[in-house]
Amino acid sequence: MAIDEDIIIESVQQLGLEGGENGLILEFGVALTYGFADYYAELEYEAERLFQEETEDELVRQAARELFIEAGHVCGFNTLGGIMESEAWEAVVMPMIEKQEDWIRGIIAVINALGWGRYEIVELIPGEKLVVQVINSYECRHYLEHYGTDAESxxxxxxxxxxxxxMNLIYEGKIVEKPELTETFYHQLFKENKKFVARSISCRAKGDHVCRIEVSKID
Amino acid sequence: MSASISFDKERNILKIGNQPVVLHCHHYNMFLQQSISDLIGDEKARTLQISAAHRVISRLYESIRVNYSDPEQILTLGSETFKKLGYGIIDFSKVSASGGKILLPMSHYAFNWFEKFGPAKKGVCLFAMGFALATMNKAFGTSFDSTDIRETQCRAMNPEEYEYCIIEVGKNGN
Structure with missing residues (x-):
């Protein structure tokens, strides 16, 4: 049985994620919020703009961007890792999984239910490379609306x-074995033994037609 | 009473009112908030986060139908929406048009900040402050610029001593 994105998205919606008695959404081992897309995006780009007013050193500016990318690592490790270890994943996605790369297709289908935009796999070489096209991402949507299409990066x-x-969770972190998602494991996976890195191939904020990202193995 | 969350299947967008929302976990929320402070300093980060929250919540209220002549309805809508979205419990029962105290018996940011980073040096409920201010501005017809807001007690600073987070709102200069 192949990964059925429609079923996965519907299943996420049927979880009925809303704040409980204490106003928290406790699911997948984390506390979730429905955050406002424009809030997150404004924080990123305004903080970046204010920071750039303080320095013209491109290396320092890049270090700032890396912080926001690391926030994505933190998100992927905890939220997506938590989802891949959850009972809901076991019940809904696992029966569709036939080979290791189906884990990637399955978690991309989950992402498409989180409101982040539409992620589409363009190329997947197991254990080597992943290319994804991101349509209507909330980050670029906000950037285009407020800053235009001539971003420098x-x-x-x-x-x-x-x-x-x-890619790091599935191929290096062996998420299939359900490791405990601790700070120590995070550091091992993303600081000490990181094997996969992402780079932007194209980005709408730079005037390209689509956002496309390649994740490949470090030699 | 709260606005409903809808999913646009064609574009993979979640919305409440006319505002796109995205699911994120506390690790991301805390890390991003800390990163903003690291980059631009605590004061600028505070201003940015409160005003950004105020902007999105103000736009949210503009987009959902509610009886805007009744402040109580708007405050109730605010509390219910805050809870539904996973930010915790916010209590507007001690506020009036001139300001007052807003209690947070549970705060997503305060609770999880302490869990992730340990004691905070300052209050961390910046999103809640912007949310609260936008709600009060809408309820009482006041403006962002004319109101002063401070978090006078945050559970993230010392959960053994502080049972609640407290946000105080007054008119500027008072």
């Missing part, structure tokens, strides 16, 4: 971080 920070975290 790609602005899909969340997507960059999240997509590399998926």
């Amino acid at each position: 790609a602005k899909c920070y969340l997507s960059l971080g999240v997509l590399s975290s998926i």
Whole structure:
């Protein structure tokens, strides 16, 4: 049985994620919020703009961008990792999984239910490379609306971080064995033994037609 | 009473009112908030986050139908929406048009900040402050610029001593 994205999206919606008695959404081992897309995007790009007013050093500016990409690693590791270890994943997605790369197709289908935009796999070489087209990402949507199309660098920070975290979790972190998602494991996976990195191939914020991201193995 | 969350299947967008929303976990929320402070400093980060929250919540209220002549309805809508979206419990029962105290018996940011990072040096409920201010502005017809807002007690600073987070709102200069 192939991965059926429609069924996965419907299943996420049927979870009925809303704040409980204490106003928290506790699911997948994390506390979730419905955050406002324009809030997150404004924080990223305004903080970046204010930071750039303080320095013209491109290396320092890039370090700032890396912080936002790391936020995507944190998100991917905890939220997506938590989802891939959840009972809901076991019940809905696992029966559709035939081979290891189906884990990637399955978690991309889940992402498409989270409101982040539409992620489409363009190329997948198992254990080597993943290319994803991101349509209507909330980051670029906001960027285009407020800053235009002449960004000096790609602005899909969340997507960059999240997509590399998926490859690292599945091929290096062996998420199939349900490791405990601790701070120590995070550091091992993303600081010490990181094997997959993401780079932007094209980005709408730079005037391209589509946002496309490639995740590949470090030699 | 709260606005409903809808899913646009064609574009993979979640919305409440006319505002796109996205599901994120506390690890991301805390990390992003800390990163903003690291980059531009606490004061600029505070201003940015409160005003950004105020903007999105103000736009949300513009887009959903509610009896805007009744402040109580708007405050109830605010509390229910805050809870539904996973930000915790916010209590507007001690506020009036001139300001007052807003209690947060549970705050997503305060609770999870302490869990992730340990004690905070300052209050961390910046999104809640912008949310609260936008709600009060809408309820009482006041403006963002004319109101002063402070978090006078945050559970993330010392959960053993502080049972609640407290946000105080007054008129500027008072």
